[in-house]
Amino acid sequence: MPKASPERSRGRPAKLSRDQILSCALKMIQRSPGQKITMTGVAKALNTAPMSLYTHVRHRDDLMDGIADRVMGQLKLDIDTSADWETQVRQWLTRSYAHLSAYPQIVSLLPQADRIPPSWLHVHAPLVATLKREGLSGQALAHASQWVAHQLIGALILGFARSRSDRAGEEVSSMLGQLDADESEIFAEIAPFVLPDYELFPYTVEQVINALRSTLKRA
Known part of the structure; x- marks a missing residue:
C-alpha cells in the first residue's frame, strides 16, 4: 500500500506559482488602481520573501507584462x-x-x-x-x-x-x-x-x- 504524502508542515508557506503571483498583483491593482506595483509589495501581500518570487517572475518588467497579458x-x-x-x-x-x-x-x-x-x-x-x-x-x-x-x-x-x-x-x-x-x-x-x-x-x-x-x- 503506497504511503500517504506527508502533510505540509504547519506554518510553512504554500508553494508559489507564477499564476498565484500574477493573480495577487492584479488584485492589488483592482483594489488600489493608483498604487505602484513592486516585487516587494506583491511578496508582502503573499506573505513571503521577495526573493521567492524570482523563481517564477524574472523581474518587475516580467511581472508587469504578465499582468498586462491578463488585463488585455x-x-x-x-x-x-x-x-x-x-x-x-x-x-x-x-x-x-x-x-x-x-x-x-x-x-x-x-x-x-x-x-x-x-x-x-x-x-x-x-x-x-x-x-x-x-x-x-x-x-x-x-x-x-x-x-x-x-x-x-x-x-x-x-x-x-x-x-x-x-x-x-x-x-x-x-x-x-x-x-x-x-x-x-x-x-x-x-x-x-x-x-x-x-x-x-x-x-x-x-x-x-x-x-x-x-x-x-x-x-
Whole structure:
C-alpha cells in the first residue's frame, strides 16, 4: 500500500506559482488602481520573501507584462465586423477606454517604446484590420492606426493624471483674475463649457472619426 504524502508542515508557506503571483498583483491593482506595483509589495501581500518570487517572475518588467497579458485578455472588444467602419472604430475606442480606465499601471506601459506589452498587439489588431478593410495599407495604415491608438492612450493618461473633479469650468473661471484682459475675455467665453477629461472622450472619438473620413477619402 503506497504511503500517504506527508502533510505540509504547519506554518510553512504554500508553494508559489507564477499564476498565484500574477493573480495577487492584479488584485492589488483592482483594489488600489493608483498604487505602484513592486516585487516587494506583491511578496508582502503573499506573505513571503521577495526573493521567492524570482523563481517564477524574472523581474518587475516580467511581472508587469504578465499582468498586462491578463488585463488585455479580459478586454472583450467584440467588434461587429458587419457594421460600417465608423461603428467599428467607435466600438474599439469606447470599449478599450472603458476597460483600461481601471488599470493606470498597465496603460503607463504603452507609451514606452521598449516596454509595449505583446498583449497590446492583440488589442490593436482589430483596429488595424478595420482600417485595412477600408483600403488603407502600408505606411498609411500604420500611421492611421498608430494615431488612433495614441488618441486613446493620451486620453487615458490625461484622465489618470488629473482630478476627476466635475468643476473643471469653475477651476478655469477662478484663474481669470491672473490673466490679462484679452486672455481673460477669451477664457471667460469658454469656461462654462469646459469638461472634465473623462467627459471629453466622446468628443475625442468623433474627432477621430472625422479625421479618418478625410484619410480614407484620399486613400
